[in-house]
Amino acid sequence: xxxxxxxxxxxxxxxxxxxxxxxxxxxxxxxxxxxxxxxxxxxxxxxxxxxxxxxxxxxxxxxxxxxxxxxxxxxxxxxxxxxxxxxxxxxxxxxxxxxxxxxxxxxxxxxxxxxxxxxxxxxxxxxxxxxxxxxxxxxxxxxxxxxxxxxxxxxxxxxxxxxxxxxxxxxxxxxxxxxxxxxxxxxxxxxxxxxxxxxxxxxxxxxxxxxxxxxxxxxxxxxxxxxxxxxxxxxxxxxxxxxxxxxxxxxxxxxxxxxxxxxxxxxxxxxxxxxxxxxxxxxxxxxxxxxxxxxxxxxxxxxxxxxxxxxxxxxxxxxxxxxxxxxxxxxxxxxxxxxxxxxxxxxxxxxxxxxxxxxxxxxxxxxxxxxxxxxxxxxxxxxxxxxxx
Amino acid sequence: xxxxxxxxxxxxxxxxxxxxxxxxxxxxxxxxxxxxxxxxxxxxxxxxxxxxxxxxxxxxxxxxxxxxxxxxxxxxxxxxxxxxxxxxxxxxxxxxxxxxxxxxxxxxxxxxxxxxxxxxxxxxxxxxxxxxxxxxxxxxxxxxxxxxxxxxxxxxxxxxxxxxxxxxxxxxxxxxxxxxxxxxxxxxxxxxxxxxxxxxxxxxxxxxxxxxxxxxxxxxxxxxxxxxxxxxxxxxxxxxxxxxxxxxxxxxxxxxxxxxxxxxxxxxxxxxxxxxxxxxxxxxxxxxxxxxxxxxxxxxxxxxxxxxxxxxxx
Numbered sequence: 001x002x003x004x005x006x007x008x009x010x011x012x013x014x015x016x017x018x019x020x021x022x023x024x025x026x027x028x029x030x031x032x033x034x035x036x037x038x039x040x041x042x043x044x045x046x047x048x049x050x051x052x053x054x055x056x057x058x059x060x061x062x063x064x065x066x067x068x069x070x071x072x073x074x075x076x077x078x079x080x081x082x083x084x085x086x087x088x089x090x091x092x093x094x095x096x097x098x099x100x101x102x103x104x105x106x107x108x109x110x111x112x113x114x115x116x117x118x119x120x121x122x123x124x125x126x127x128x129x130x131x132x133x134x135x136x137x138x139x140x141x142x143x144x145x146x147x148x149x150x151x152x153x154x155x156x157x158x159x160x161x162x163x164x165x166x167x168x169x170x171x172x173x174x175x176x177x178x179x180x181x182x183x184x185x186x187x188x189x190x191x192x193x194x195x196x197x198x199x200x201x202x203x204x205x206x207x208x209x210x211x212x213x214x215x216x217x218x219x220x221x222x223x224x225x226x227x228x229x230x231x232x233x234x235x236x237x238x239x240x241x242x243x244x245x246x247x248x249x250x251x252x253x254x255x256x257x258x259x260x261x262x263x264x265x266x267x268x269x270x271x272x273x274x275x276x277x278x279x280x281x282x283x284x285x286x287x288x289x290x291x292x293x294x295x296x297x298x299x300x301x302x303x304x305x306x307x308x309x310x311x312x313x314x315x316x317x318x319x320x321x322x323x324x325x326x327x328x329x330x331x332x333x334x335x336x337x338x339x340x341x342x343x344x345x346x347x348x349x350x351x352x353x354x355x356x357x358x359x360x361x362x363x364x365x366x367x368x369x370x371x372x373x374x375x376x377x378x379x380x381x382x383x384x385x386x387x388x389x
Numbered sequence: 390x391x392x393x394x395x396x397x398x399x400x401x402x403x404x405x406x407x408x409x410x411x412x413x414x415x416x417x418x419x420x421x422x423x424x425x426x427x428x429x430x431x432x433x434x435x436x437x438x439x440x441x442x443x444x445x446x447x448x449x450x451x452x453x454x455x456x457x458x459x460x461x462x463x464x465x466x467x468x469x470x471x472x473x474x475x476x477x478x479x480x481x482x483x484x485x486x487x488x489x490x491x492x493x494x495x496x497x498x499x500x501x502x503x504x505x506x507x508x509x510x511x512x513x514x515x516x517x518x519x520x521x522x523x524x525x526x527x528x529x530x531x532x533x534x535x536x537x538x539x540x541x542x543x544x545x546x547x548x549x550x551x552x553x554x555x556x557x558x559x560x561x562x563x564x565x566x567x568x569x570x571x572x573x574x575x576x577x578x579x580x581x582x583x584x585x586x587x588x589x590x591x592x593x594x595x596x597x598x599x600x601x602x603x604x605x606x607x608x609x610x611x612x613x614x615x616x617x618x619x620x621x622x623x624x625x626x627x628x629x630x631x632x633x634x635x636x637x638x639x640x641x642x643x644x645x646x647x648x649x650x651x652x653x654x655x656x657x658x659x660x661x662x663x664x665x666x667x668x669x670x671x672x673x674x675x676x677x678x679x680x681x682x683x684x685x686x687x688x689x690x691x692x693x694x695x696x697x698x699x700x701x702x703x
Binding site: 109111113114115216217218224302303336365366368380 | 414415453455456457458459461462464466475476477478479508531556557558559560561562636637638687688689690
C-alpha cells in the first residue's frame with residue numbers, strides 16, 4: 001500500500017478560464033511504505049546494548065555505536081548519545097549477548113516512527129558468511145570490508161559506498177622533542193610506502209591514497225599533500241642513519257585489513273633497505289615495544305574544521321604533538337596550516353582513505369550511506385512490499 | 390578573485406614578474422576557469438605585478454580551483470626562497486558563479502535562504518510592512534513553527550510555536566505554510582497562527598474539499614514529482630516547475646515547463662537546475678515568478694531552503 005498524502009496545488013491564473021483548487025489527495029511514487037522486518041548481520045559480538053558498558057574490542061565498540069545510534073534519541077555536541085536507550089527510533093525487544101538482538105520500532109520516537117516494524121541483528125558472522133548471506137538474499141544489510149566490495153559486486157550483491165571517510169595512518173608514538181635521526185627515519189619510512197599499490201592491490205581500488213588528515217572532498221586542499229612514494233629518497237635517507245634503529249610496527253590483531261596493510265608497509269620498507277618488524281596487538285592496547293602504530297580513524301564530521309579538531313584530539317596525544325585548538329570559525333587557510341604543522345615532523349603518516357561499504361538486499365529502499373560521524377540510518381529506510389517478511 | 394589577489398600580493402614582493410598557471414579540479418566548468426583566470430590576471434596587474442608568458446621570465450604562480458564540502462576553495466602555490474608558499478581562499482557556492490545564462494525561453498536561478506541540520510518541511514519569507522525587504526523567516530518543522538527576524542548578522546530566532554499532536558509525527562510528514570504566513574497545513578491538520586506569540590497553536594482537522602475545478606498540469610515522465618505552478622506567464626504559457634523522479638537518496642533537479650493548454654502536456658523549457666540533494670518539497674510562493682524548495686543536501690546533510698526564480702526570456 002502506498003502512502004497517500006495531501007499535496008496542495010497552487011492557483012494557475014495564467015491559463016485562462018480555469019479556476020483552481022486548494023488541497024487534493026495526490027499519490028506520489030517515491031513515498032515510503034511502513035512495515036516489515038529488516039535483517040541485519042554484523043561481524044562483531046556485542047555483549048550488551050547498555051551505552052554505559054565499555055566494549056572489549058574495537059570491532060565491538062564500532063558495532064555498539066551503531067546500535068546505540070538506533071536506540072538512543074540522538075547525539076550530544078560532544079558525540080555521546082543523548083537520552084536513555086529506548087528513546088530513539090527503536091527499542092530492544094530481545095538481546096542474546098554476543099549472538100542475536102531484536103529491535104522493534106518505537107511508535108513514540110521524537111523524529112517519527114521508523115518505516116520498518118523491527119530489526120533482527122545476527123552477530124558474530126564471519127566475513128565469508130556475511131557475503132554468502134547477502135548473495136543468497138538471507139540478509140538485508142551488512143557492512144563489508146572495503147577490499148571485499150569488488151568481489152561482492154561481481155557476485156551480484158547490491159553494494160553501497162560512503163565517501164572515503166576513514167583514515168588509515170602510521171603513528172609514531174613519542175615525546176615532542178626527539179633526535180634528528182628519528183625524524184630522518186620517520187621521513188624515510190613515510191617515503192618508502194607505496195600508497196597507490198595499497199589502494200590498487202590490497203583494497204582492490206576501494207579508497208584513495210592519503211597525504212593529509214582530511215580527504216579532498218572535505219577540505220578541498222588534500223591535493224597539496226603529496227601521496228607519491230619515493231623509495232630511492234627513502235633509501236638515501238635511511239643510509240644516513242647510523243646505527244639503524246630497530247622499528248616495530250604494531251597493528252590490531254583482530255583486524256585482517258590492518259594486518260594486510262601492515263605487511264605491505266613492511267615489504268615497501270624492505271625495498272628501501274629499511275628493516276621493520278611486525279607485531280600483532282590484542283585489543284589495540286598500548287605496547288611499549290612498538291614504536292610505530294597502524295591506526296584507523298573515522299572522521300567525526302564531514303565539515304573540515306570539526307573533523308580535523310576531533311582527529312587531532314585523538315592523534316596528538318598518541319603522537320606527542322601539541323594539540324592547540326583550532327580557531328572557531330577556522331578558514332580553509334587555518335585548517336590547511338594546522339594540517340601541515342601536524343604532518344611536518346612525520347609523526348603521523350597518512351596512508352589511505354577508506355570508504356564504508358555496505359551490502360544491501362534488493363528490497364531495501366531509500367538507503368543513503370551515512371555521512372562521516374553519523375550512524376546507520378536504518379530508521380529512514382523502508383522495504384519493498386513484494387518481498388516483505 | 391580580488392581577495393585571492395590580495396592574499397598573493399601580501400606575500401610577494403611588489404612588481405614581481407609572474408607566470409600564471411591555472412587548473413580546475415572543482416565542479417566549475419572550463420569556461421568558468423577561463424573567466425576566473427582572466428579576472429585574477431587583471432587583479433594582479435592592477436596591483437602592479439607583471440604577467441609573463443614563459444616560466445623563465447618570472448615566478449611561477451599556480452592556481453587551483455578546488456572544492457570542499459562547504460564551497461569552492463581556491464589555492465595559489467608558489468615558491469619563495471625555495472620554500473613552498475600556499476594561499477587558500479574560501480568562496481561560497483553562489484548561483485551567479487555556477488549558473489550560466491541561457492538563450493532558451495525559461496531559465497531558473499536559486500537563492501539559498503536558510504539551512505539547518507534538523508528537518509523542516511516548508512518556509513516562508515514575510516515582507517516588512519511597506520518595504521521591499523523581508524523581515525521574518527518562518528520555518529515549519531514537524532512539531533513546531535519557528536520564526537526568525539532579520540538582523541545585521543543574519544536571521545535570529547525570535548519565537549517558536551509548538552504544534553501539539555497526540556502521537557509522534559510520521560517520519561515522512563509533509564506540510565506547507567500559507568503564503569501570508571497565517572496558517573500551516575501539516576499532513577491531516579491545519580493550524581492558524583494568528584494572534585499567537587508563544588506556546589502552542591490549536592489545530593483542526595484539514596477539510597479536504599475542492600474549492601474549484603482541479604487542473605493538473607500534465608508533465609510527461611514526471612508522475613509523482615513535486616510540482617509548483619507559478620503565476621508567471623511566459624510566451625503564452627504558464628510556468629510550472631517540477632522535480633526529478635529519483636528517490637530521497639539522490640541529487641535532484643528542478644525543471645521549468647511551459648503549459649499553454651489544459652488539453653496538452655506541459656513542455657520542457659530551459660535547462661534543469663541541479664540541486665545538491667533530493668527536493669523534499671516544492672511550493673509556489675506569493676511572488677509570481679518564484680517557488681520555495683526544501684532540499685536535503687547530500688553534501689552537508691543539512692536541510693536547505695531555496696527560493697527558485699524562473700525568468701522568461703522573450
